[in-house]
Amino acid sequence: MHAYRTHTCGELRKSQVGETVKLSGWLHRRRDHGGVMFIDLRDHYGLTQIVFNPGAPGFETVERLRTESVICLEGQVVARDAGLVNENLDTGEIEVVAGAVDVLSEAAELPLPVFGEPDYPEDIRLKHRYLDLRRETLHKNMILRSKVITSLRNRMVAEGFTEYQTPILTASSPEGARDFLVPSRIHPGEFYALPQAPQQFKQLLMVSGFDRYFQIAPCFRDEDARADRSPGEFYQLDVEMSFVTQEDVFNAIEPVLRGVFEEFADWDGKGRTVPDEPFVHIPFAEAMLKYGSDKPDLRNPIIICDVSDIATREDVTLGVFRKIVDGGGIVRAIPAPATADQPRSFFDKMDAWAKKEMQAPGLGYIRFVDEDGKLTGTGPIAKFFAPEALAALADKAGVKAGDALFFSAGDQTAAVKLAGAARTRIGEELGLIEPGIFRFCWIVDFPMYEWDEDNKKVDFSHNPFSMPQGGMEKLLAADTVEKQLDIKAYQYDIVCNGIELSSGAIRNHRPELMLKAFELAGYGPDVVEEKFGGMLNAFRYGAPPHGGIAPGVDRIVMLLAEVENLRDVILFPMNQQARDLLMGAPSPVDDRQLKELNIRLAPQVKA
Numbered sequence: 001m002h003a004y005r006t007h008t009c010g011e012l013r014k015s016q017v018g019e020t021v022k023l024s025g026w027l028h029r030r031r032d033h034g035g036v037m038f039i040d041l042r043d044h045y046g047l048t049q050i051v052f053n054p055g056a057p058g059f060e061t062v063e064r065l066r067t068e069s070v071i072c073l074e075g076q077v078v079a080r081d082a083g084l085v086n087e088n089l090d091t092g093e094i095e096v097v098a099g100a101v102d103v104l105s106e107a108a109e110l111p112l113p114v115f116g117e118p119d120y121p122e123d124i125r126l127k128h129r130y131l132d133l134r135r136e137t138l139h140k141n142m143i144l145r146s147k148v149i150t151s152l153r154n155r156m157v158a159e160g161f162t163e164y165q166t167p168i169l170t171a172s173s174p175e176g177a178r179d180f181l182v183p184s185r186i187h188p189g190e191f192y193a194l195p196q197a198p199q200q201f202k203q204l205l206m207v208s209g210f211d212r213y214f215q216i217a218p219c220f221r222d223e224d225a226r227a228d229r230s231p232g233e234f235y236q237l238d239v240e241m242s243f244v245t246q247e248d249v250f251n252a253i254e255p256v257l258r259g260v261f262e263e264f265a266d267w268d269g270k271g272r273t274v275p276d277e278p279f280v281h282i283p284f285a286e287a288m289l290k291y292g293s294d295k296p297d298l299r300n301p302i303i304i305c306d307v308s309d310i311a312t313r314e315d316v317t318l319g320v321f322r323k324i325v326d327g328g329g330i331v332r333a334i335p336a337p338a339t340a341d342q343p344r345s346f347f348d349k350m351d352a353w354a355k356k357e358m359q360a361p362g363l364g365y366i367r368f369v370d371e372d373g374k375l376t377g378t379g380p381i382a383k384f385f386a387p388e389a390l391a392a393l394a395d396k397a398g399v400k401a402g403d404a405l406f407f408s409a410g411d412q413t414a415a416v417k418l419a420g421a422a423r424t425r426i427g428e429e430l431g432l433i434e435p436g437i438f439r440f441c442w443i444v445d446f447p448m449y450e451w452d453e454d455n456k457k458v459d460f461s462h463n464p465f466s467m468p469q470g471g472m473e474k475l476l477a478a479d480t481v482e483k484q485l486d487i488k489a490y491q492y493d494i495v496c497n498g499i500e501l502s503s504g505a506i507r508n509h510r511p512e513l514m515l516k517a518f519e520l521a522g523y524g525p526d527v528v529e530e531k532f533g534g535m536l537n538a539f540r541y542g543a544p545p546h547g548g549i550a551p552g553v554d555r556i557v558m559l560l561a562e563v564e565n566l567r568d569v570i571l572f573p574m575n576q577q578a579r580d581l582l583m584g585a586p587s588p589v590d591d592r593q594l595k596e597l598n599i600r601l602a603p604q605v606k607a
Helices: 059-064 124-129 135-159 201-206 246-264 284-290 318-324 344-357 387-397 410-431 471-477 481-483 509-520 525-539 555-559 589-595
Strands: 022-034 034-044 045-052 070-079 096-105 180-184 189-194 213-221 232-242 281-283 329-338 364-371 376-377 404-410 440-444 448-452 457-460 490-495 500-508 546-549
Touching: 022 045, 022 059, 034 500, 045 059, 045 070, 059 096, 059 457, 070 232, 070 318, 070 546, 135 213, 135 232, 135 555, 201 232, 201 525, 201 546, 232 246, 232 500, 232 555, 246 440, 246 500, 246 546, 246 555, 281 284, 284 440, 318 329, 318 404, 318 555, 329 364, 329 387, 344 364, 344 410, 344 448, 364 387, 376 387, 387 404, 440 555, 457 481, 500 555, 509 525
Parallel strands: 045 096, 281 440
Antiparallel strands: 022 034, 022 070, 034 045, 070 096, 180 189, 213 232, 232 546, 329 404, 364 376, 364 404, 440 490, 448 457, 490 500, 500 546
């Protein structure tokens, strides 16, 4: 017999009744029923109920042990009585009557419990992550993550892609976030950087004559934590393809993501599905209009519309709307279906939310009602709209008697943001979010440039290496700010249930076109040569048209696991202050190490 186990704790079935077995695992839970002691023994694979009869070898030993102690025991498999079968356990039809017990590792008093998974402060959970990971929910999330990565890898290979590894130590690159810098001992005063993404390397692979590349790539960015962004490091399915159009990238990646979500949508038996239909393509401008976001949640049926033209009609006397539109702002209307009969408190709560959470002046509304067969409006601002204007609003917004409209007005950025947030809030408040489904879309036709209000200049809005739609001709014709902001790029995002999984682009592979694109953003050729000279020079020796994408592995697993925080799908995450509480990183280093690296620390400046 094996030294530790003949079976795992999730393996025994009724067919093994009568066998003598050996099991090893953690003492998960202990119960005393009239002198007979029951324990649940747990390992990676599951739970088995163990019975200790009074006087049995090991009874007293196990009775004194704390939970989470590791034990090894021998015993006989017996069938449970019909009324005692546990349908929630794979091993629920049997139990093991214990004989000899060997204590492999005795647990001290626990800083947090494993059984029951009660809420516990995050700092304690992260400091003792090895205990946190023993909890069933978190343990299953990590197994799911591993299976998802295996599935992604297999599906990419089946699609004709080859996996390559790119460097971890590289040069600093301005990709939108701060680099993690690594001092060089051999080259005093110089630094490597950890890659924010393998962007330049994967493009250089295409220039090197490779074709369909992928990698489950670690990426490093020194940025603040969010619920959907882990500080420090994350993983992405990094992809690049040669001789492709935007549609070719979609056609290659869509089956991979669809397949993974179909495979794991119902991994926990909750019945989630993926619609059997192509991922819809939504231009950026349309997404911002209809959904108030470039990451729309298509499970929410509410569609926003622009009513700036109606707000400035002669039969509308609401001066604040007219003033906003005349000043270059906009008015957006957000439908709230079947809310006309909601109490006043519903509307007041929405207005208070807009003021507090969104720092907005407020959220005006009109309730549409039927009075003797005629559509009329009620609410604080309804009186400012003539009947014909109300009818025009209802027609444009697609609402009817019994519905309501909320209004977001202001400069374009603020009004769009509020409208998008209000759409989400209303959908949640009214229970309109379609449950148990994953809805995908591609967001396309992103603007190449945006206005940088702080520096009063045009700058890149997305990936600076993207191919502009219209090519050199479009760039040369962009002799005004308005024309520059009108240029679109072959850039795209893939979004699922309001979560951006990835950005991607068809790359700008022509040196002269790249230099011109950077010139419009205010970067001279000397800057481009200094920052991206390696890639630019490579393009001068023959570069194929190429494009790619990089879906975030952490976010894919987060969606499938139905958790709201990435830390619940990452084995050893940092906290929100980018600290690893388990290993104590970051930490000071001694003077000897600093001297080897030719580094002297500056005095700390007190805040």
